[in-house]
Amino acid sequence: MQTRLLPDTPAGIETASAILRAGGLVAFGTETVYGLGADAGNDRAVAAIYAAKGRPGRNPLISHFASAKAAFAQVEATELARLLAARFWPGPLTMVLPHSPGCTISPIATAGLGTAAVRVPAGATTLALLAACGFPVVAPSANPSGKVSPSDAQHVMAGLAGRIDAVLDCGPCPVGVESTIIDLSGPRPVLLRPGGITLEALEEACGMPVALPQAASNDARPSAPGQLSSHYAPGLPVRLDATAVGTDEALLAFGAPLAGSPLVWNLSESGDLHEAAARLFAGLRFLDMEGQRRGLVGIAVQPVPRHALGRAIRDRLTRAACPRS
Incomplete structure (x- = not known):
């Protein structure tokens, strides 16, 4: 497979969305890192992400949306979730919430859990791509599983060229670390992964403490991405x-x-x-x-x-x- 490098132009965005609509894999830049995108409702496309990355099937994926309205059509949004969405979306915050009855996200993407991880990323190109698709797009970091995450298009090409259809070159990622993940599926918010939104900002917005879980081992079943104990690893110790x-x-x-x-x-x-x-x-x-x-x-x-x-x-x-x- 030859991986195409697409420009950050209307034509590049349309080509990328056409590939995603056809069930292909496209990496694209967000404000955090580059994500490897696929149609979240297409079982075969989602499975292809796991194969391209060599990602464990028990490790769930984040679904990306062009708006909070689109995201909350897939999950049961609480009052707190809507408050955080108004405060931090578009931006580097992912919320874990129970599926809605009409959820179209593949069970492969949720790793069979009763919850889904959703976010609305920042960036004009990213939002234009998601709007052009019109469906949820799962997009874990666009790198071989466990390796260092990519913060520009050439990082993606170095790790995944020949394994995916295209990379939409959105330039360098300004935040540089993945989104913060907060679990809102229980009685108390829990920080599953620190990221671009700080714990201090979350607690101020929530008006209550946010619980901190113990780190998961590589043998445990994670409830969200980025929880495996060994991750983001270079070759040198x-x-x-x-x-x-x-x-x-x-x-x-x-x-x-x-x-x-x-x-x-x-x-x-x-x-x-x-x-x-x-x-x-x-x-x-x-x-x-x-x-x-x-x-x-x-x-x-x-x-x-x-x-x-x-x-x-x-x-x-x-x-x-x-x-x-």
Whole structure:
């Protein structure tokens, strides 16, 4: 299969939507990362996503919509869900809610659960594509399963060229980490994955604490994407909260870089967490590829704050550093 690189133009959007309507796979940029899209109601197309990524079938997918109205036609929206939608959509927030009676999302996409994960992403091109399709589009990150997420079109081509039909080049992703996932299917909201919307912002909007679950193991059945303990992994091993770095290690710096590494990528010299999130996956990719080329043995990571967007960055780094089965 030859993977087409489509421009961010009306013609490119129409070509991408035609491929999706025909049951094909198209990667496209959102404000978070590039997603690998398919018609959420087409069992064969959804199954093709799992095959292209090598993704475990027990790992559910997020469905994307052009509007909150379209999203809430598929799930049982609570008052809190509508409040959060008005506050954060379009944007990097995914809500997990029970299926509505008329839900058309494939059970393959929900991994057989009684809930569905839904969101309305930001970005004019993304919304135009979803509107042109007129149906829910599932779109996990457009990379081989467990590997570093893609934040530009060339990252997608490097990992999935020849496995998917097309990539709609929407430029670099401004947020750079995946959406926050909040479970609203129970009596209390639960943060399933930190992301582009901070826990602090969610709790302020909800007017109540948001529960934090324990991390899932790779053997557990996740209730939403991005919960496997080993995920977002480069080829080189990752060492967290480094206070010193060896001459045989690459360095993922934050703020003033440690001395000693021959290869450095600084997430943000000024310590800006928004800049750090936007540069995270590109930095991991660069240090991994160049570090392996130079014969380095690992990637040391300087400490990143545990609050605001730092929580999402640390979540991705912790999963990248987890031992792989």
